[in-house]
Amino acid sequence: MRLCRYQQRDSVQVGFYDEKSIISLAAAATAYGQGTHERLPIPVGDSLIDLLPNGKHAEAAQKLFDWVAKNESMLPANARVETDKVQLLVPIARPNKLLLLAGNYNSHIQEGGGIATERAETFPYVFMKPPSTTLADPGKPVFVPKVSANNVDWECELAIVIGKGGKHITEANALQHVAGYTVVNDISDRKFKPNPGRKERKNDSFFDWLHGKWHDSFCPCGPCVVSAATVPDPQKLKMKLTVNGKVWQDASTAQQIFSVAATIAFISDIVTLEPGDIIATGTPAGVGNTSQTYLHAGDKVEAWIENIGTLVSPIKDEA
Numbered sequence: 088m089r090l091c092r093y094q095q096r097d098s099v100q101v102g103f104y105d106e107k108s109i110i111s112l113a114a115a116a117t118a119y120g121q122g123t124h125e126r127l128p129i130p131v132g133d134s135l136i137d138l139l140p141n142g143k144h145a146e147a148a149q150k151l152f153d154w155v156a157k158n159e160s161m162l163p164a165n166a167r168v169e170t171d172k173v174q175l176l177v178p179i180a181r182p183n184k185l186l187l188l189a190g191n192y193n194s195h196i197q198e199g200g201g202i203a204t205e206r207a208e209t210f211p212y213v214f215m216k217p218p219s220t221t222l223a224d225p226g227k228p229v230f231v232p233k234v235s236a237n238n239v240d241w242e243c244e245l246a247i248v249i250g251k252g253g254k255h256i257t258e259a260n261a262l263q264h265v266a267g268y269t270v271v272n273d274i275s276d277r278k279f280k281p282n283p284g285r286k287e288r289k290n291d292s293f294f295d296w297l298h299g300k301w302h303d304s305f306c307p308c309g310p311c312v313v314s315a316a317t318v319p320d321p322q323k324l325k326m327k328l329t330v331n332g333k334v335w336q337d338a339s340t341a342q343q344i345f346s347v348a349a350t351i352a353f354i355s356d357i358v359t360l361e362p363g364d365i366i367a368t369g370t371p372a373g374v375g376n377t378s379q380t381y382l383h384a385g386d387k388v389e390a391w392i393e394n395i396g397t398l399v400s401p402i403k404d405e406a
Contacts, residue, residue: 090138090139090300094174094177094386095175096245103290118161118163129147136179140267142250174309175224177224178248178310179308181219186215187271188350188367191344194352205344213354214300218365220303220304221300221304221306222308229388231384235302242273243376243390245326247368248266249365254355255356257352262347268318270390270395271307275376306367313394326393330375330376330390343369386402388401
């Protein structure tokens, strides 16, 4: 089951997602009631968390999805809309936390000049992006910032959506806390250097890197959330990223140093995870910085992960 948020005219709705079309949950629930004489508790509003595993209406949403799959002919014509005729929205509108991993694929570490490492020898490098200003809707532009216009790069990443929060979650139980998965493109300004004439301090290079992650629109997310129940093993997902049709990243989540479960366990030892939190799990080799290839206005980036879909981001200059 894949769920999305989308805007049709002035209305924000929730739907069952497909690359070609979206089925409105509200319209499907009405048709279900007419066909079965049973009313499902599908909530009004555009939040996905309650409809995914660990959500209070997850069972009803899955039941509706299964019914629709067998009874599409009973849906009214207006229940379905072509995907390219609506504006897809970030699946989780305002997550409390947007956490991301750096250096979670040895191939990416090595392409940057680093040395491959084993899980037992290190720990997950976790940083944050401000969700209210970095999250960008599918199909909406990523803006090349005025303050640093020539070094904008891409990173295709599997993202976890937390369904059941908690602290000190064990690795063995971690997947039980997942609502679903989505795609994140961790856009990065590789050579951001505020105040170029500055007096260098010890930690300048780290903060240049960190601040280069924070520009507005630098975290496209979507196009949907796939239910965790649909992905029994998140370490077996193929992933690919193209720029203007050229393949740059082609990998699998099997290559992660820290698995989805290990990542959740580590982070929850530090901070309490909450429903709706998003955790991006790092990127494999194939970023532009390796060949000094960067994004510019007019480019189109497509980040795809198996079972989830393709996150499309056009590139524009900041006004």
